[in-house]
Amino acid sequence: MPETAAQGESAADPRFRFLSSIIGRPVRGPDGARLGKLTDLVVATGEPYPLVESLVLKGREGRRSYPWSSVERFGNGGLTLKADAVASTPPDQPLSDRIPLVEEILDKQIVDVHDAKLVRVNDLHFIELKGQLRIAHVDVGLRGLVRRMGWEPLVDRAIGLLRPKAGYLKADQLVSWKLVQPLDQSAGKVRLEVAQRLLATLHPADLAEIMEDLDRDQRTVLLERLDVETAAEALEEIEPEMTAQLLEDVAPERAADILEEMAPDEAADVLSELPGETRDEVLAAMEKPEAREVEALLAYPHDQAGGLMTTDRLQLTAEQTVAEAIAELRRRDEEIPFLYEFFVVDAKGRLLGNCTLRDLVLNDPSTRLGAIMREPPATMLVDDRLEDVATAAAKYNMLSVPVVAPDGMLLGIVTVDDILAEVLDAR
Amino acid sequence: MPAEQQAPPVPTQRAGLWRSFMIFLAVVGPGIITANVDNDAGGITTYSLAGAQYGEKLLWTLIPITIALVVVQEMSARMGVVTGKGLADLIRENYGVKVTFWIMMALLVADVGNTVAEFSGAAASLQIFGIPPWLSVPVVAVAVWLLVLKGTYKSVEKVFLVACLVYIAYPISSFMANPDWPVVLRATVTPTFEWNGTYIAMLVGVVGTTIAPWMQFYLQSAVVEKGIKPEHYAHSRLDVIVGCIITDVVAFFIIVACAATLFKAGIKVETADQAAMALAPLAGKYASWLFAFGLFNASFFAATILPLATAYYVCEAFGWESGIDKKWEEARQFYWLYTGIVFVGAAVVLIPNLPLLQIMLISQILNGMLLPFILIFMLLLINKEKLMGAYRNGPIFNGIAWLTTVIMIVLTVWLVVMGVRDLVA
CATH class of the missing domain: 1.25.60.10 (MgtE N-terminal domain-like)
Structure with a gap:
């Protein structure tokens, strides 16, 4: 199976086929008798390019599904089923990790992981291999809309006359199926794992x-x-x-x-x-x-220092050395988002001063923190207003503002990103 | 002591009531805001013309219209709460590209018509202050465009809402004009009907302006935006019902005031100045200023919402990125649509010697003609078990909504037949 390029695939290539070109077409028995019209295709997911497993048709007696293996031949004129298939009764209950494409994917919104945005599915693009269909791409472009309207030949000719070089004629906006995440309900365990890996990117x-x-x-x-x-x-x-x-x-x-x-x-x-x-x-x-x-x-109310602060912080004592500080920093790297600056407290947890990463780099590993720390230019009480916190951060160029209890105990820090977010919100 | 022992239940009950009230306040909004946008330039004009031309004769329609409005808006809100999706979204996902395309085209035409009405309203009201349309329309269009795109709209929305209190002028004026109240009340409950083209056109216009198709899209999206959950739906429904009643009480008094003044005096209303005379019993020679203020507020309020809302639905339906928080390059279709609707709406009004009031009325008739098509899709969607589950329509709601649809189709067909006949003759 080829790793197809996402853009500019020629729709005329016989090995490719759009969902819109077969949905709604008649399905016939081996004798040519019309059984109904094709309403849906069901794919099994789990593979990068999922295989069409069965088809759903709507006839006089309602909906019925057949395995794809019972298809004798298909084309733009419709599908013809094999003789033995018509008589058989296939299992009707949907298995997990199966997606009916028209019901769950077509016209729905899906996540385009490649472009990190939400798109609406205008059409689906299949690759045809030895009589089997696999989903290759999702069409999210204007061309897909025009095709669904049934106007593709007309619009192509009109634009071809007016502007033969128009980008519209060549560019299908196709996104590889591997790079989209449908938001249907039926994901089983395997697909969840794939989705997690994909979305985590x-x-x-x-x-x-x-x-x-x-x-x-x-x-x-x-x-x-x-x-x-x-x-x-x-x-x-x-x-x-x-x-x-x-x-x-x-x-x-x-x-x-x-x-x-x-x-x-x-x-x-x-x-x-x-x-x-x-x-x-x-x-x-x-x-x-x-x-x-x-x-x-x-x-604490959320517009006061107490509500703004986080308790996740690096807190060391004045007796600890630079080497110990660096070790602590490495150990807690995972949980502390903010490493440029940390606070030094006494044995009871009262705030004494702060140090920066720069201090750690420039000083001898055996230096005690008490010797290199500076007094923090400003501290906040839990009930100080957002405005005061923002003013202090701006005035003293602080990346984090310490919040202390009246007795000097360090309670937490307000980081500058939270201050920014709140100030922008308050406007 | 016994008193103290009995005390606890009281605070909890009060707390329950208080909580209830807070929840109501939190979900209040979409319905009542929609109601006030509903009384836009087209609305005020249509009700004024209805009262001026037919006196009390159309008052009876307001009761069935209110019932239909409550039913239809409640359906929109319910669909929004239960599915968490907008109406355009639901139509696209359930009926595919073709149906969506034609509905969106129809809606686009009707909404451009409505936008024309809003700019006509702004032009007509500013004309009263002596500002000619060639000056007022471009200025208003640019102001609307900037206000919305700079994202300052939310902060002025409340100003518009407060300014809507100007509608109180109509009830006061009605009472001061001292109409024959027994006649008014009898007319309100006694249906009368005329099978002539102008009457039916007016009727379709009154329905179309009250139950405007685009409002259903707007209300549903507003409910979705608020993230109201099915558990809190009862409050949301109250909000919608209160909003509908406000809309129609205002409509009632506009018609009564116009009937008691303009119709009585036999004035054939052609300009906004004349329509303003309905407020003369209250405001005397300042009537036209008061009217102009109300009309301008309504026009401007709706002009900020309508083109933006339309651009949103169309983009939602076709899967284009939308939102004023996106950059122009990211959401090109959205911005061009929005700009195009504002531009066309304003450009039409700039055609010299346009009968502004007639234009506004025609846009509302167009609304009325489109309404049944939207209603059909709303009804099909809201009765889908897969979508709505236990929240599907009951027989009464279905009955009222289908009846409204059928009546509007009959009236529309009749109107078209009459139009063709007049054209041939």
């Missing part, structure tokens, strides 16, 4: 944008196709209200897993949008330390 921000464009059900389907980490990263970029709506529809255990992966401040924002009962359920399902952290943050 998207940037979380792109994934977030796609999610926002989807309707509610599809959004839930897409969330199910994501592994916990990818889901958490993407959801951090979405409005907390929408994330809350989404998580309400999944099992509390999975919601808890996703929230644990999110930064505690983002998780707290989402939890505060959940209705009371669901919130308690999800909190109960979360691991104890994470749940406690998030619960503490939930107590």
Whole structure:
């Protein structure tokens, strides 16, 4: 099977065929008697280019499906079935990982992973090999729309006359099936794994944008196709209200897993949008330390320093050395998103100063942090307003602003990306 | 002590009520906003002309129209809540490219007509202040275009909504004109009918402006956008019903005020200045200013929503990227559609010596003629078990909606036949 290029495939090549060119065509028995018209093709997924397994036709007695192997020959005039097939009764219940193309894919929105956006399927492009059909591409372009209208020859001729060199004539906007993610309901285990690998290649921000464009059900389907980490990263970029709506529809255990992966401040924002009962359920399902952290943050209003801060931070004591700091930094790389700056506290956890990555690089490994730390230019109390936090960050060029209790205990940090997001939102 | 022991249930009950009220406030909006956009330039003009030309004779239609409006809008909202998809989306996914294409073309034509009506309304109202259309229309068009594309629209929406309070002028004016209330009320409940072309055209216009096809797309998308869940649907339904009633109460008083003043005086309304006389009992010589303010607000409000909404549905149906948060290169079709609708809408109004009020009426008649086709698809969709499950239409809703569809088809066919006959004769 050839690895076909995504763009510019000639539709005239006999080895290729569009779904629109066979759907609705008559299906005949071996004697030429009309059985009905073709309404759907069912593919088995799991392979990169799924094979058409069976066909569905609608005759006088309603819908009926036949295995594709019973097709004698097919073309633009329709399909003819083999003699033994007509008499047989095929199993009618759909197996998992089977997709009826017209019902679930055609005209629906799917994720184009290559271009990181949502597209609508105008047509499907098959490759024909030894009488078998495999899906090769998804047509998402204008040409597909025109073809579905039945105007392709007409429009081609008109444009050919007016502008023979028009890009429209050559360029089918075909996206390889391998690079799209349909959002139908019927994915089994194998396909979920493929989907997870595929979708994890998207940037979380792109994934977030796609999610926002989807309707509610599809959004839930897409969330199910994501592994916990990818889901958490993407959801951090979405409005907390929408994330809350989404998580309400999944099992509390999975919601808890996703929230644990999110930064505690983002998780707290989402939890505060959940209705009371669901919130308690999800909190109960979360691991104890994470749940406690998030619960503490939930107590603060979201436009104050307490609500803005995250408790994920690197916190070392003045007695520790540069070498220990670097070791700690390496150890916790996974969970701490923000590594350029960290805070130094005394034995009781009171804030003493801060150090940067630069300090660690420039100083001798045996130097104690107490000797190189600086006093933080500004600290915040939990009830300080967003405006004050933003002003301090801007004034002192801080990447993160520490939030302390009245007795000087370091509670958390507000990072500059959260400040930016909130300030942009407040405008 | 016993009092204290009994105390707990009260706060919980109050909390329940309070929570209920908060949920209502949170989902309130789509229905009531839609209602106010519904009373746009075309609406005010059509009701005014209906009252001025037929006096109280069309009042009876408002009761069946209100029932049909509630039923139709409720269906839109319900479909939005249950499926989480817009109407254009549902039509495309269930009926394929061909059906979608023709519906979108029809909707596009009707919406360009409506946009023409909005700009006519803006031109007519500013004319009262002495600003000629060749100046006002381009300025308004550019203002609308910029306001929407710069994303500042949301912040001014509330201003429009508050300005809608100007409609209170009509009830007050109605009472001050002191119409013969027993006659008015009798006319409201006594159906009368005339089988002539102008009467039927007016009737189709009144229905078309009240149950405008594009509103169904707009309302459903607004409900989807709000992310209202089926559990909270009861509140959403209340919002829709309240909105529908507001629309038709305003319509009622516009017709009554016009009947009591213009129709009584035998004025044949041809300009906005004349239509404004309906507010004279309240505002005296300032009537035209008050009318102009109301008409301008309605026109401008709808002109910001209508072209944008239309561009959204068309792009949604064909799978083109849409949204004012996208860059021009990313969502080219969307921006060109939007710009094109605003441009054509404004350009038509610039044709010299156009009878602005007549144009507005005609656009609403067009709405009425398109309505049955949209209704048919809404009915087919809302009765699909796979889509709506337990939320399908009951027999009463189906009955009312199908009856509305059939009546509108009969009236439309009749109107076309009359038009052809007049043309031949």
